[in-house]
Amino acid sequence: MxxxxxxxxxxxxxxxxxxxxxxxxxxxxxxxxxxxxxxxxxxxxxxxxxxxxxxxxxxxxxxxxxxxxxxxxxxxxxxxxxxxxxxxxxxxxxxxxxxTIEKDIAYGPTNLGLSEEEIHNRVKRAMNIVGLDYETFKDKSPFDLSGGQKRRVAIAGxxxxxxxxxxxxxxxxxxxxxxxxxxxxxxxxxxxxxxxxxxxxxxxxxxxxxxxxxxxxxxxxxxxxxxxxxxxxxxxxxxESVGLAVPQVTYLVRKLRERGFDISEKVFTVEQAKAEILKVLGSAKND
Missing domain, CATH: 3.40.50.300 (P-loop containing nucleotide triphosphate hydrolases)
Known part of the structure; x- marks a missing residue:
């Protein structure tokens, strides 16, 4: 939408x-x-x-x-x-x-007036999507989970x-x-x-x-x-003028560029920085 x-x-x-x-x-x-x-x-x-x-x-x-x-x-x-x-x-x-986790996630779909089968299918699918195995977690209390797991239950709901x-x-x-x-x-x-x-x-x-x-x-x-x-x-x-910043790795890349390293300025994640640095090191090795 x-x-x-x-x-x-x-x-x-x-x-x-x-x-x-x-x-x-x-x-x-x-x-x-x-x-x-x-x-x-x-x-x-x-x-x-x-x-x-x-x-x-x-x-x-x-x-x-x-x-x-x-x-x-x-x-x-x-x-x-x-x-x-x-x-x-x-x-x-x-x-x-x-x-239980299953009942908590089922609360919203139940209020939509769906059939029991549809509610069950939605709960299983939502749990799978957020990385919670249905059989392992369905009967557990949500209050026995870690903070990250509780948040995933809430999102699944x-x-x-x-x-x-x-x-x-x-x-x-x-x-x-x-x-x-x-x-x-x-x-x-x-x-x-x-x-x-x-x-x-x-x-x-x-x-x-x-x-x-x-x-x-x-x-x-x-x-x-x-x-x-x-x-x-x-x-x-x-x-920076509004008190925000770019990702920390981007500042690192800017410093490396200032020191003469041929690294793309369009690097915003650690994975991108790793790929760029390895590329530069590979080129230096070949030279």
């Missing part, structure tokens, strides 16, 4: 001493099946923006078109929209409540509802490096196997570099940059 946001503005507590403009004339287009990442510091407008896409917040002005339907229109039934747009909040494991768009707010927050990589791998897998449109909110440039098709940079309630990782991460001065 595609999303088009037009001139979106949101003001919290208008007309009071606490009035705050959280979104200021934001225009964004998200294409069907893309992996999109929103980056920006706390208070930049990221969380407010994603809550508009899911219909949890209503704009002060502007439009949100989901597959051509303006979800800000009063005639639109938001319960139907939310079946298509799944939202995973920060630390979703705190929302687990059932006695949303995935089992099979939304067309999946929004995740800081899904790797608080996890160790191994847990972060595992969650990102599973989300990327979701995009490919379900053909979902993914919108991920993140502070980590390293995470962004690994998964994004398109990046939107939020600052002071506005979207100030958007484009591919290659396009965004070449805007070093702009990113």
């Amino acid at each position: 595609s999303i088009k946001i037009e001139n979106l503005t949101h003001i919290y507590m208008p007309g009071t001493p606490f009035e705050k403009k959280a979104l200021d004339d934001v225009n964004i287009t998200i294409n069907d099946g893309e992996f999109n990442v929103l980056i920006g510091h706390t208070g930049s407008g990221k969380s407010t923006l994603i809550q508009h896409i899911n219909g949890l917040l209503k704009p002060t002005s502007g439009k949100i078109l989901v597959d051509g339907t303006d979800i800000t229109d009063k005639s639109v039934k938001m319960s139907d929209i939310r079946k298509k747009i799944g939202l995973v909040f920060q630390y979703p494991e705190y929302q687990l409540f059932e006695e 949303v995935v089992a509802m099979e939304p067309k768009i999946l929004i995740l707010d800081e899904p790797t927050a608080g996890l160790d490096p191994s847990g972060r990589d595992e969650i990102l791998y599973q989300i990327k897998k979701l995009q490919k196997e379900y053909g979902m449109t993914i919108i991920l909110v993140s502070h980590s440039m390293e995470d962004v570099a690994k998964v994004a098709d398109k990046i939107f940079v939020m600052y002071n309630a506005k979207c100030i940059l958007n484009g591919s990782p290659e396009e965004i991460f070449t805007e070093v001065d702009t990113l």
Whole structure:
């Protein structure tokens, strides 16, 4: 599903001493099946923006078109929209409540009024997609799992509802490096196997570099940059001016280039840096 946001503005507590403009004339287009990442510091407008896409917040002005339907229109039934747009909040494991993992993941599909067979199939598929073996985990309590496993259960609960768009707010927050990589791998897998449109909110440039098709940079309630990782991460001065940065490995590559190493400047992940450095070493050896 595609999303088009037009001139979106949101003001919290208008007309009071606490009035705050959280979104200021934001225009964004998200294409069907893309992996999109929103980056920006706390208070930049990221969380407010994603809550508009899911219909949890209503704009002060502007439009949100989901597959051509303006979800800000009063005639639109938001319960139907939310079946298509799944939202995973920060630390979703705190929302687990059932006695077994299977029951927790089945909660959402059950509320959709699906048959028992369909619910069972969706639970098994969602667990498989997030890397939890059905037979091994189905009868376990979600509270006996590690932090990363709990988060995968929470994500599986949303995935089992099979939304067309999946929004995740800081899904790797608080996890160790191994847990972060595992969650990102599973989300990327979701995009490919379900053909979902993914919108991920993140502070980590390293995470962004690994998964994004398109990046939107939020600052002071506005979207100030958007484009591919290659396009965004070449805007070093702009990113640094708003307190952001490029991935650490990119700074390393810039230093190596300054010292005369023939390495591509378009390196944003450790894997890309490794390939470039090995290529340079191979060329030096042949010389």
